[in-house]
Amino acid sequence: MNISSPSNQNSIFGLSNQTNTSIKSLVRTTDPVGISLPEQERSLNKQASQGIVVDQRAIALFEKNQFEAKATLSTSTFSTTDKDKSSPKNETAVASYQAVGNLAERESVQQLFGIDIFA
Amino acid sequence: MSNIPTERTVGLWKKYHFFILFFAAIVIKQLPLISIPFNWLESYFHEISHGIAAIVTGGSVLRIQLFANGAGLCTTQGGIAFVISFSGYAGATFWGWGIYKLASAHQRVAQSFSVLILLLIVSSIVFWGRDLLTWFILAVLAVLFVLTIKLKKLHYLQRLMQVFGLLILLNSLASPSYLLDGRNLGDGAALATMTFIPEFIWVLIWFLLALVALYSLYKSAKKHN
Numbered sequence: 092m093n094i095s096s097p098s099n100q101n102s103i104f105g106l107s108n109q110t111n112t113s114i115k116s117l118v119r120t121t122d123p124v125g126i127s128l129p130e131q132e133r134s135l136n137k138q139a140s141q142g143i144v145v146d147q148r149a150i151a152l153f154e155k156n157q158f159e160a161k162a163t164l165s166t167s168t169f170s171t172t173d174k175d176k177s178s179p180k181n182e183t184a185v186a187s188y189q190a191v192g193n194l195a196e197r198e199s200v201q202q203l204f205g206i207d208i209f210a
Numbered sequence: 211m212s213n214i215p216t217e218r219t220v221g222l223w224k225k226y227h228f229f230i231l232f233f234a235a236i237v238i239k240q241l242p243l244i245s246i247p248f249n250w251l252e253s254y255f256h257e258i259s260h261g262i263a264a265i266v267t268g269g270s271v272l273r274i275q276l277f278a279n280g281a282g283l284c285t286t287q288g289g290i291a292f293v294i295s296f297s298g299y300a301g302a303t304f305w306g307w308g309i310y311k312l313a314s315a316h317q318r319v320a321q322s323f324s325v326l327i328l329l330l331i332v333s334s335i336v337f338w339g340r341d342l343l344t345w346f347i348l349a350v351l352a353v354l355f356v357l358t359i360k361l362k363k364l365h366y367l368q369r370l371m372q373v374f375g376l377l378i379l380l381n382s383l384a385s386p387s388y389l390l391d392g393r394n395l396g397d398g399a400a401l402a403t404m405t406f407i408p409e410f411i412w413v414l415i416w417f418l419l420a421l422v423a424l425y426s427l428y429k430s431a432k433k434h435n
Contacts, residue, residue, distance in 0.1 A: 205288065207287070209260040209285075210395070
């Protein structure tokens with residue numbers, strides 16, 4: 092039963108999303124020849140249940156891998172260097188904010204000194 | 211025999227010289243790089259008109275700023291705000307009309323007037339220019355007038371000054387329409403705030419002034435023939 096070996100299946104289930112398809116193909120390929128029908132059904136069920144056990148472990152491992160991947164992703168997103176970097180959008184927003192501030196400042200200076208600006 | 215075509219050319223020039231110069235000004239205005247100094251010229255006369263109005267009405271000019279795209283700013287202190295605001299576009303029209311008219315009067319008058327404008331530009335560099343870009347633009351305009359003064363044949367100086375005058379007038383015709391951008395900025399908006407007369411009325415007045423100035427030049431050119 093090389094095919095149901097958990098160690099071999101880990102990487103496959105862990106990385107691909109086609110878990111169900113893989114199980115079906117496993118069942119089909121292990122179909123023995125020259126065995127009576129009830130016996131065949133029983134062995135199929137056994138194999139199927141064996142497959143599910145393996146799959147659950149693999150799924151658990153897959154989930155664990157996914158969780159780890161997410162954790163790595165989140166740490167890289169919120170790393171200190173990235174936090175310090177400002178996006179061009181933010182820079183535009185800050186520039187607009189400062190421009191408004193300067194306009195207000197300019198107006199107050201104009202009022203203070205009685206200066207007029209004509210375009 | 212060879213004199214006949216020359217006489218005919220002279221006759222055509224005498225008859226249509228206003229339209230020929232006007233067409234030349236329109237062509238120059240459309241040329242991408244060559245038109246830039248002439249846009250600065252109109253911008254300078256606009257700002258200096260604000261400045262002169264401020265001085266005439268008892269105020270003073272603190273700074274004149276010119277920008278590469280043809281925009282400009284004139285910072286003044288005191289004076290009558292209404293007169294200063296109105297005189298920007300109206301003044302540019304008057305300068306354009308005056309330059310053409312004086313250049314048409316006499317070759318020596320054209321030369322003297324050119325020297326006078328050069329002196330005005332130089333004093334603007336000294337007294338009112340405060341930044342590199344403004345100094346550069348004013349220096350380009352000064353060189354333009356130095357070149358016209360240096361022209362050996364005064365006849366060409368006369369024609370060049372007339373083209374300058376028409377270019378300033380053409381810009382004066384088009385520029386006020388830029389104020390109708392819905393942003394409520396500029397001389398039109400300032401006058402609207404002061405007088406409660408809508409901005410587009412002021413734009414219309416400036417446009418009509420430029421049109422009347424052009425028509426006056428056309429009439430005097432026709433009379434001269």
